[in-house]
Amino acid sequence: MKMPVHASAVAMLALSFALSAAHGQANDTLKKIKDSGSVTMGVRESSGALAYTLGDGKYTGFHYDVCQKVLADIQKQLGLAKLDIKYQPVTSQNRIPLVQNGTVDLECGSTTNNAARQKDVAFAPTLYVEEVRIAVKANSGITNIAQLAGKTVATTTGTTSVQLLRKHERATGIDFKELFGKDHSDSFLLLESGRADAFVMDGQILAGLISKSKNPADYKIVGEVLSVEPIGIMLRKDDPAFKKAVDDSIRAMAKSGDVAKLYDKWFMQPIAPTNTKVGLPPSEMTKAAWANPTDKPLEDYAKK
Amino acid sequence: MGSTWEWQVFLQDTGGGRTYLAWLMSAWGWTMAVSVMALAVALVVGSLMGIARTAPNRWLVLMGDAWTEIFRNIPLLVQIFLWYHVLPSLFLSLRALPSIVLVVFALGFFTSARVSEQVRAGIKALPRGQRDAGLAMGLTLPQTYRYVLLPMAFRIVIPPLTSESMNIVKNSSVAFAVSIAELTMFAMQAQEETSRGIEIYLAVTALYFVSAFAINRLALFIEHRVQVPGILGTGR
Numbered sequence: 001m002k003m004p005v006h007a008s009a010v011a012m013l014a015l016s017f018a019l020s021a022a023h024g025q026a027n028d029t030l031k032k033i034k035d036s037g038s039v040t041m042g043v044r045e046s047s048g049a050l051a052y053t054l055g056d057g058k059y060t061g062f063h064y065d066v067c068q069k070v071l072a073d074i075q076k077q078l079g080l081a082k083l084d085i086k087y088q089p090v091t092s093q094n095r096i097p098l099v100q101n102g103t104v105d106l107e108c109g110s111t112t113n114n115a116a117r118q119k120d121v122a123f124a125p126t127l128y129v130e131e132v133r134i135a136v137k138a139n140s141g142i143t144n145i146a147q148l149a150g151k152t153v154a155t156t157t158g159t160t161s162v163q164l165l166r167k168h169e170r171a172t173g174i175d176f177k178e179l180f181g182k183d184h185s186d187s188f189l190l191l192e193s194g195r196a197d198a199f200v201m202d203g204q205i206l207a208g209l210i211s212k213s214k215n216p217a218d219y220k221i222v223g224e225v226l227s228v229e230p231i232g233i234m235l236r237k238d239d240p241a242f243k244k245a246v247d248d249s250i251r252a253m254a255k256s257g258d259v260a261k262l263y264d265k266w267f268m269q270p271i272a273p274t275n276t277k278v279g280l281p282p283s284e285m286t287k288a289a290w291a292n293p294t295d296k297p298l299e300d301y302a303k304k
Numbered sequence: 305m306g307s308t309w310e311w312q313v314f315l316q317d318t319g320g321g322r323t324y325l326a327w328l329m330s331a332w333g334w335t336m337a338v339s340v341m342a343l344a345v346a347l348v349v350g351s352l353m354g355i356a357r358t359a360p361n362r363w364l365v366l367m368g369d370a371w372t373e374i375f376r377n378i379p380l381l382v383q384i385f386l387w388y389h390v391l392p393s394l395f396l397s398l399r400a401l402p403s404i405v406l407v408v409f410a411l412g413f414f415t416s417a418r419v420s421e422q423v424r425a426g427i428k429a430l431p432r433g434q435r436d437a438g439l440a441m442g443l444t445l446p447q448t449y450r451y452v453l454l455p456m457a458f459r460i461v462i463p464p465l466t467s468e469s470m471n472i473v474k475n476s477s478v479a480f481a482v483s484i485a486e487l488t489m490f491a492m493q494a495q496e497e498t499s500r501g502i503e504i505y506l507a508v509t510a511l512y513f514v515s516a517f518a519i520n521r522l523a524l525f526i527e528h529r530v531q532v533p534g535i536l537g538t539g540r
Binding site: 092093097098116117119120157158160162163166167169170179180181186189190193194195257296 | 318319320321389392393399403480481483485489493494495496498499501507
């Protein structure tokens with residue numbers, strides 16, 4: 001009877017050592033790209049219009065286009081005749097570990113740039129500032145977060161919105177019941193079926209889901225901005241040459257107006273696969289980010 | 305992240321007034337609550353169905369078989385979604401039930417199919433003469449089951465039932481998909497908030513292991529306590 005306990009303790013120890021030995025990668029991504037002629041882009045399967053999949057291993061989205069431009073600039077800078085871009089789908093759970101351990105060189109999804117994450121990875125200058133909003137059924141009569149007292153609010157597990165709601169509840173004393181969907185579509189289903197009275201999430205995800213729903217007119221995005229979150233492209237920390245290359249490319253895009261055109265293409269025009277449009281004009285903060293691209297974290301935005 | 309441990313993340317405030325450790329414990333409580341309630345449902349319903357499948361009445365056998373086949377052939381996660389999304393839109397009264405009740409039914413019925421199979425196997429493993437002898441002594445069929453067949457059959461199937469009990473603890477992890485604040489949801493959410501995935505997942509793994517193992521040891525204790533030497537022919 002003693003054996004199982006000892007064996008399990010040894011197994012856990014072995015697992016933790018194996019996991020901790022994963023670090024120790026030399027951080028010179030430009031050299032790695034030049035030597036191997038290939039680069040790995042992290043992509044998302046369904047992050048609204050920022051990054052999503054068309055199926056069949058094909059990815060697309062606003063950040064996907066931005067990254068393609070960045071990689072094209074890097075290819076020119078390194079003087080490579082051919083650059084093989086590999087696509088690695090990532091999830092909210094594994095995106096940071098995959099960037100850290102070298103599997104993914106550039107993560108082009110919908111990652112919030114905050115101080116906690118900047119301890120583990122670096123971010124390119126922000127080109128999209130997300131605002132966390134509330135989606136409700138149009139006939140519910142809810143117009144701001146104070147009216148959610150006693151109601152049921154849905155949000156998605158594994159997102160920063162969960163913590164945001166928690167902090168908000170504590171700060172304002174408004175008490176509501178929380179429901180967690182396992183992904184954005186599930187959370188929207190909770191709102192659609194009436195199990196939840198409101199869905200709190202990033203504005204562009206709300207807008208995208210509403211535009212793709214059966215009756216978009218049934219829903220409204222209401223209420224004050226609960227949080228302002230800069231969304232950034234992730235790359236490995238402590239790699240100044242690569243960061244400079246990426247930063248320069250992004251600043252050039254912002255200055256030349258290419259970013260504004262890309263934004264219009266993805267957020268104001270109909271997009272694949274359903275040919276519906278998200279319909280979210282760029283917010284003041286996003287336009288300010290284009291005017292002065294910076295990689296400052298969420299906490300610096302909140303300080304204002 | 306790999307070369308430095310930050311176990312003090314558990315003492316950090318989650319933003320809602322309690323530490324991650326307190327949240328972990330609450331999540332563990334939810335996991336155990338779902339597991340224990342589902343286990344109760346599974347054992348009771350599964351045993352009844354297993355007994356029904358060995359009855360001489362054809363309709364009882366049919367009912368038991370149908371129940372077992374339905375719940376055995378649909379994946380657990382799909383069953384949970386059926387209970388949570390589909391049934392409440394067909395039977396609106398189910399909407400009012402808290403999601404934990406729906407999850408307990410889903411997980412309980414899923415496991416009851418497996419329990420019924422094992423109980424049926426246990427009863428069938430007994431020599432046919434046992435039932436005939438019971439009836440010949442003047443016991444009614446229910447009495448034969450109660451005093452002759454089931455005591456032996458249950459003792460035979462304690463090991464597979466132990467496995468089912470441990471499986472329920474592990475399967476309770478799918479409850480996160482319907483918004484039960486249990487360990488797996490805690491792991492996914494806390495990992496996202498603190499960026500200390502390794503510490504969080506190690507703690508959650510340890511708790512799952514401890515829970516399943518505790519049930520395993522409890523079942524072993526029960527097995528030894530109810531043991532009747534020689535009854536199962538193994539000379540133990």
